[in-house]
Amino acid sequence: MSPVLAPDLLRGAGLRVTEPRVAVIEALDGMPHAAADAVHAKVAAHRPDLSIQTVYNVLRDLTGRGLARCIEPGDHPARYELRVGDNHHHMVCSTCGTIADVDCVVGQAPCLSPDDDHGFAVAVAEITFWGLCRDCQAVAVKAAAAVPIHD
Amino acid sequence: MSPVLAPDLLRGAGLRVTEPRVAVIEALDGMPHAAADAVHAKVAAHRPDLSIQTVYNVLRDLTGRGLARCIEPGDHPARYELRVGDNHHHMVCSTCGTIADVDCVVGQAPCLSPDDDHGFAVAVAEITFWGLCRDCQAVAVKAAAAVPIHD
């Protein structure tokens, strides 16, 4: 299914191969941009006693070793993806927090160099597109139509 | 001091002129990119009984009426600025959360149009530069020098 198997990923990163870690990686492979509780819900379907704390631990270890990437959109809970190494960006739904990848942005390279770095050692430029996903657009339209003339 | 006076800003936005609101605006004028607790600390110097809840309320009202802008960098607490209306970006220190404005980014306009919008109605493109501020660079260098050969 996945081109690279979870155990190999883990060993390659110097992490022990454990069942929770494999399960989290496979969950993330099937649902990119999932939040910790969503990962937990999916994993817990097969293994109800796996604690959410373990999911947090695993996600921390994966991101720490560069096997996963953490996305923290505004005040939405953090989300995780296995797609690392390429500098892609994200589109986030302001309402529900749904995330989509943005593979390529025209003019991306120039964005990496602000005119004045204020003494900062800039490591990365992160671009986030905010908007409404298809579902939330539909809900917004419906809600607008239901609003009476007054109030 | 400030080109526009706080009471005028408030009235213009349809908000009542109250002492906490004026105080928060003036604090923000003197310390852009301040977090709620920093604003509270500054305001409380003159008015010790002003609750942090009120600061949260005021900041919510100001951002809601477009008088202030809220910046939410990753897992750092939210920060606020009075500079609104222009689409400027930010440089954030990964360590301490310090923020600097980035006035102009070459290639900014193209960034507003992702190749594939995945059905999203994109409203804004937000660019965040992550790095280390001058102070945290110095600390990092010092810490690296203090690390022994082993461990």
Next chain:
DNA sequence: TGCCATCATTTGAGTCATTCAAAATAACGG
């Protein structure tokens, strides 16, 4: 100039995502 409806502030409790810490358990090199 004073009244009062409405908007603000205060107080105190509650939420959520996430982290901390100690004890129990499991991976894997030898």
Next chain:
DNA sequence: CCGTTATTTTGAATGACTCAAATGATGGCA
């Protein structure tokens, strides 16, 4: 197969922020 060390579990705690009810102040209007 064993022991060391990493990992998981359990349970509690944190920080940033929100909710809600009661009190207080603002400013339009008479």
